Amino acid sequence: AQSVTQLGSHVSVSEGALVLLRCNYSSSVPPYLFWYVQYPNQGLQLLLKYTSAATLVKGINGFEAEFKKSETSFHLTKPSAHMSDAAEYFCAVRRPTGKLIFGQGTTLQVKP
Amino acid sequence: GAVVSQHPSWVICKSGTSVKIECRSLDFQATTMFWYRQFPKQSLMLMATSNEGSKATYEQGVEKDKFLINHASLTLSTLTVTSAHPEDSSFYICSASRKTQVYNEQFFGPGTRLTVL
Numbered sequence: 096a097q098s099v100t101q102l103g104s105h106v107s108v109s110e111g112a113l114v115l116l117r118c119n120y121s122s123s124v125p126p127y128l129f130w131y132v133q134y135p136n137q138g139l140q141l142l143l144k145y146t147s148a149a150t151l152v153k154g155i156n157g158f159e160a161e162f163k164k165s166e167t168s169f170h171l172t173k174p175s176a177h178m179s180d181a182a183e184y185f186c187a188v189r190r191p192t193g194k195l196i197f198g199q200g201t202t203l204q205v206k207p
Numbered sequence: 208g209a210v211v212s213q214h215p216s217w218v219i220c221k222s223g224t225s226v227k228i229e230c231r232s233l234d235f236q237a238t239t240m241f242w243y244r245q246f247p248k249q250s251l252m253l254m255a256t257s258n259e260g261s262k263a264t265y266e267q268g269v270e271k272d273k274f275l276i277n278h279a280s281l282t283l284s285t286l287t288v289t290s291a292h293p294e295d296s297s298f299y300i301c302s303a304s305r306k307t308q309v310y311n312e313q314f315f316g317p318g319t320r321l322t323v324l
Contacts, residue, residue: 127310138316138317139251139300139315192256193304193310193311193313194253194256196253197250200249200250
């Protein structure tokens with residue numbers, strides 16, 4: 096069955112620094128992968144998704160992710176962190192049934 | 208487009224009472240809605256899948272008599288927490304599924320914070 100693992104429950108970067116949030120997946124079929132962001136006491140907002148088209152996916156707010164089949168990874172990056180990027184980030188994989196399976200989440204802290 | 212609302216956004220209730228949470232897709236019809244539960248500092252756990260006009264499918268370990276789900280129309284699903292207890296206190300999030308060219312995409316509601324005293 097499909098699953099995702101997020102490496103690092105907490106990531107801290109300085110404002111303007113590179114953001115790298117790690118996600119590895121497990122899937123026996125070509126996966127659909129997603130990154131969501133959650134601000135405190137709010138629902139989830141889709142940042143970007145991979146649906147077997149281009150392996151480099153660009154999302155909102157300057158984020159992008161690269162699907163690497165050889166590494167079973169779908170890491171999220173942003174060249175320059177902004178204070179407003181501080182939030183909880185979830186990687187997810189979609190099962191053929193339509194269910195989304197979420198990773199454990201990574202808290203991104205951005206220091207001034 | 209693809210807006211999902213939840214009502215109420217937060218609720219406080221006494222132990223033993225029942226609480227109903229509504230999930231609505233405002234600008235699209237959703238044949239499938241999902242209900243998730245999120246504890247503080249944790250990930251989302253799928254509770255059940257709700258299909259319009261049929262019984263909900265619950266995930267393993269979720270008490271269907273405790274968490275009643277009704278999907279009466281293509282734009283509304285409700286979750287009723289029956290005889291709520293403090294351990295039911297959590298953040299409940301719904302999502303509604305809309306068909307795209309590639310797959311059925313889920314759109315998430317803003318969540319409902321339930322506190323049981």
